[in-house]
Amino acid sequence: MNVRLAAAGCALALLPVALPAQQPAPAPPREISILIRGVTLIDGTGAPERPNVDVLIDSGRVAAVAPGGSLTADSVIDARGLFAIPGLIDAHVHLGTDPWAERAGALRRALAGGVTSVFDLAGDARATGDLQRAVLAGQIPGPRIYYVALFGGSSFFSDPRTADASRGYAPGTAPWMLAVTDTTDFAHAVALAKGTGATGLKLYAALDSTEVTRASAEAHRQGLRVIAHATTFPAKPSDLIAAGADMLAHTPYLVWQGSPRSADWRHRASGDFLHVPADSPAIERLLASMRDRGVALNPTLWIFANELPHDSVSRVRTPWMYAVTRRANQLGVRIVAGTDDMYDPKVDSLPVLHRELELLVDSAGLTPLQAITSATANAAWAIGIADSVGTLAPGKAADLVLLGADPAVNIANTRDVRLVMQGGRVVRPR
Ligand SMILES: [Zn+2]
Structure with missing residues (x-):
């Protein structure tokens, strides 16, 4: 039609x-x-x-x-x-730098599967911005695309993914994939980040509490959202909350709140889940402070439960992740759905977000309506577009999905x- x-x-x-x-x-x-x-x-x-x-x-x-x-x-x-229901929003994707036709195909299928907006939480801003422009121009069908620029400490730029996402630049010098220290001119660095078209800043790894505090304050001053990995080594989850981050990504990384400070970001997914139980006082206090400070949680259950290797760590980490996400929701922490993937034909014929919603309900105890809110109103809030997208009310964008059965x-x-x-x-x- x-x-x-x-x-x-x-x-x-x-x-x-x-x-x-x-x-x-x-x-x-x-x-x-x-x-x-x-x-x-x-x-x-x-x-x-x-x-x-x-x-x-x-x-x-x-x-x-x-x-x-x-x-x-x-x-x-x-x-x-x-x-x-409102059009679904996947608030954690990586559109990446695969061939353009492949990414355009994934965007088309994501849209057809009910995902009308996505939040890309780190990549090559040139490539992501080109897809954003193509969708806006009607050249390819796809979700509305929003994206971040990434800050990390210099040691993080040994990660080969950063080179892939900033070809043509020396590692750590691309405005969307920038190495920072506590002597960085953050007003300039954030202005460069914003100039890429990013609407948020991602604090990724190898950042201490001084760096995350300065970066967050400046990002907010310039009107950007602040999204952080839930620990940035050595900064702990509580440092990121104190710094004013808007959203912490990956529930399993919250475990580092109960461990000594570490600068080894490479072990980010292998925290001490055995000795920092999901119901430990450190985690309980952390979740309460997220609620009190209005910091959202982006659990990314599916990627940890299904895509990371099944090993001795994952056997403890997966139930820990479910229990902490469940408790966060009980305490009133804003939950924001995201897959860390978007669409993958090897996984599903529909966008992966449908699986994330099922895990949020079946494994983390959200009600179906709470899960839908996590992928609509809450996800729009996380991106910073809640005044126009994410709910179905007069004045809001007509992004919606009609379903044949009651979700x-x-x-x-x-x-x-x-x-x-x-x-x-x-x-x-x-
Ligand atoms: Zn991610």
């Missing part, structure tokens, strides 16, 4: 045959309005489902939400028996995708 073309044809037919001279130019053709009739609405805020609702879409936005049968529009989608009853029903709309355009079925 091409709604815009139909609208243009319709409006042109209504123009007067001859315009008098001096008349102002006619207004551009209006997009046709679309009514989603009789749907059960899950708005993304965590509020209970609302059965039999009409959702009016106009000019790419939600114009009105009202009781079923009360609204009219140019075009009607009969959604009786269907369930509407509040069984979270696996997010897989039953019947229609995907992005910015008021139906992108599946096309």
Whole structure:
């Protein structure tokens, strides 16, 4: 369905045959309005489902939400028996530098599978920005793309992934993949990072508490979100919370709160899970302070449970990760869904986010509605776009998914995708 073309044809037919001279130019053709009739609405805020609702879409936005049968529009989608959720947001992807066609294909499939926005948490900003531009220009279908620039200590730039993400630059000198120390001019470094088009800063590894504090303060001053690995070696989770990070990524890294400070970021996934139990006072205090300071948790359950090697560490780490994520949610820490992957045909025919949602519910104790909020309103908050995306309410972008079965009853029903709309355009079925 091409709604815009139909609208243009319709409006042109209504123009007067001859315009008098001096008349102002006619207004551009209006997009046709679309009514989603009789749907059960899950708005993304965590509020209970609302059965039999009409959702009016106009000019790419939600114009009105009202009781079923009360609204009219140019075009009607009969959604009786269907369930509407906001477009899903994967707030931890890496679009990488694979061949362009491959990444474009993954973006197209992610969108068709209900993911209407993604947050890329480190990569080559040139490549990611090009994909962002191509999506905005309508050259490829895909989720709305937002991305970060990365800061790390100089020792981190021995990691070969950093060279891959900054070809043409000496390691640690690309504005989006920058080595910093406590003598760095952070106002300049953050301005360079922001100039890449990034909307957030990622604090990755080999950073101490002074560095993360200065970087975070300056990033916030310049209007960037601050996302951090949950420990940055030697800075601990509590240092990152004190520094004002907006979101900590990877639940397993929280374990370092209960261990002596270490500068060895290479062991980040192999903390002392046996001696720092999930219910230890150090972890309990940490989670309470995340809640009190408004710091979100980006658990990334699936990548740890399924993609990292199954070994003696993972056997302890995986249940630890589930238990700490569960406790964080119980305490009221904002949970933000992310996969650390996005779409991988070897894993699933749908975006990996559907699996992450299932783990959040089945293994970490979120209710289905909480899981949906983690991938909609909370993810939009993490990116910094909650005023326009992530919930279904008047004025918000018309990014939504219609499902054939109730995800509040069984979270696996997010897989039953019947229609995907992005910015008021139906992108599946096309
Ligand atoms: Zn990642």
